[in-house]
Amino acid sequence: MAPTFTEEHEELRATLRRFLADKAPSEAVRRSMESADGYDPALWRRMSDELGLLGLALPEEYGGFGGGPVELGLVLEELGRALLPSPYLATVALAGQALAVSGDDTAKARWLPAIADGSLTGTLALAEESGSWHVDDVRAGAVPDRGGAGNRVSGTKMFVVDGHSADLILVVARAATGPRLFAVEGTAPGVTRTRLETLDPTRRLARIDLDGALAQPVGPKAADTTAYLRRVTDLAVVALAAEQAGGAQACLDAAVAYAKVRVQFGRPVGSFQAVKHKCADMLLKVEAARSAAYHALSVAATNPLQSGESSESPLSAAAAVAAVCCADAYTHAAKENIQIHGGIGYTWEHDAHLHLKRAKSSEQLFGSPATHRRRLAGLVGITAPEATKGRARGNP
Template identity: 40%
Template sequence: MDPSLTAEQDGMRRALRQLLHDRCGPTALRAALDTPAGHDPGLWAALAGQLGLPGLALPEAYGGIGCPVTDLALSCEETGRALAPSPLLATTVLAAPLVLALGTGAQRAALLPRLASGALTATLAVPGAALATALGLTRRNGGDWAGGGRAGGVQARRVAGTWRLYGEAAQVLDGHSADLLLVAAHTGGYARSRVRLFLVPGDTPGLTRVRQTALDATRPLGRVQLRDTRAELLGEEEAGAAGAVGSARGVLAALASVGEGAAAVLACEAVGAAGRALELTVEHVGRREQFGRTIGSFQAVQHRLADVYVQVQAARSAAYYAAWAVGEPPEGEGEHPVGEGAVEVSRRAPGAAPVPVPGPALTRTVESPEPVAGPALAAALEALRTAAAEAIQLHGGMGFTWEHDAHLYFKRAAGDALLFGPAHRLRAHAAERAGLFAPAPAPAGVSP
């Protein structure tokens, strides 16, 4: 791994930081949060039109730029630094990869170019507060999180040859404003329950959406209610063998694969926010005077900020490595052009089913030797929480006020821990997947 940034990556980050400085300052940020959508459409248009962020990690064949996930993660470090509210996470990190992995040729051709251009926003809707579970970040995503075939969750059934959805999903990222919903629902009833993904346009009859009050206003959430709502299955209507595209096993594997990438991107985003919170604190203690000298000159304050700096830098290293590991094939493996007889190499979690890519190309999946994105996200969330807490503490009384930015970073840390964590569950699941705490074999002659 080469930790240095390329000239393109460095230029992209500088351009994005300047754009966010001009379009997403403290005043503009608060004004965007008060809008019905919870974000500034003008900023989203600039991110898409000037920098092409929505299509950064999508193939060129579908209007994207074709960059690795690493470049998207580095960009999200800058959006996290500014706490920029936008559909980038829901659309580009969660929804678009699922359409790419599971959609039919017609679905990908119809949706991906619009997602890449930013003309279409999308999100992943799962029941309850189960997003981290659905993505395989905090426990195995076997399917029970979507209702398990019992009452609750979202159910899908065939009515007169069309799919109809019934149920509710809360705490959906941009669920109140996204143009397209990818809804996780159970099919087959209790006896043959399985999870499938369905496409539901935002203006579909029977779909009711409302914005929810969220702890972190920079991460808008919505509640989605479906009452006899017509939907289109994402993928082929009749799946082939287990693990094939569109099958229940393939859907769960695709969600877990997307979860790895999302965790790496979120880790970089949290590191960017933590670094900015630390910068604000260092600037303040360098100006604020107490007893005739700046409080930053006191050794106790210096020690506290030094500890935060070390934690943030360690989390940044872990986040960068996770982004590189998710976005690059293992050493000795390469990506061959997609075509007749070609092979596309993808990374996946140990034990997960392969996710075939639709079309004439074959797929060879290489297991990642160890889960890295979950622990990196845990370290980044803890670094952000520590940096934000110290920012509030060292700013004194003003750090607790609504007018100061410190509380926004603290709420981002707490909100992300609720949505994608908490940190101890991320680490526990990563340890389970890696087999770190496998039971020791019983001594000879002793039954277990």
């Protein structure tokens, strides 16, 4: 199953691709990734005001345009192609989707309009020092505030996407009834944010230390919390997969274009059988990745969270497949792109290395391909389901 793209979808794709080619070429990407913010605030504002990208996948009653996972996936695919440093993944795909499917009208009314108009950035904080992305491994704690103002959250969160600058941090913490989602202001007392040194210069990750930070619970009550948090993490995995599919396509396009113009021994290198084989293998992996990502987006759009739903929904298997296929395809395409470019592909001036760094970094975000494979094996009955709940690093 894959979404049927309408003329409006294709126009959205084409418009965004033109916009990024004009406003975010390689030179602009490098300026942004080296800036203090890690992105261009002026471009962020234009993405909101001129294209409406920030509210595209959010409900109309909260200032959005009523789109869903499919529309969001198209945007992320194009952003992945361009390697654009921006808080879009963290704000719209992570925080925005978590709020949109929460069923919490108070939380949605409070934060979604500001996300939709670009005045608020957000993120999701799940993993901790263990490196696990599994909700059951969360050790950060939440206790009721003595003054009745909400809750107080304490603990450490690692690898938080754009956590150094997010205005709103959605923290997964363990309450008396089990893990829940809590909203914390990025500048609240008791919140210490530290930017991490990472492989990928185009995406900022942060460590967040919470010491009794004031927080508000978000989402359903205890009975449906497990299914809700699983939905949030599955949506995050699918969003990242769409971005990876776009990056893989960019690597394939760059490799093919270079193979056509690079002449060696009096003929284009693309005419050599070995290079043809490399490009053909890249194409197969990229097409498979795109199919897996589109399938997962379609499942997310057509299978909304239901009250009383089990923690493993149809989306879980689709997300695991997309995570594996897209991560493998992006890394493979990024490596082969460098190989086909030869010596120039290894230089700082060329963008090939930026794609490889993004691909390797994204492999570990929200769980490695190996852990998604283990989870998928449990979901389809190859192994016992409990075998997927191990505590391996990166386990989603």
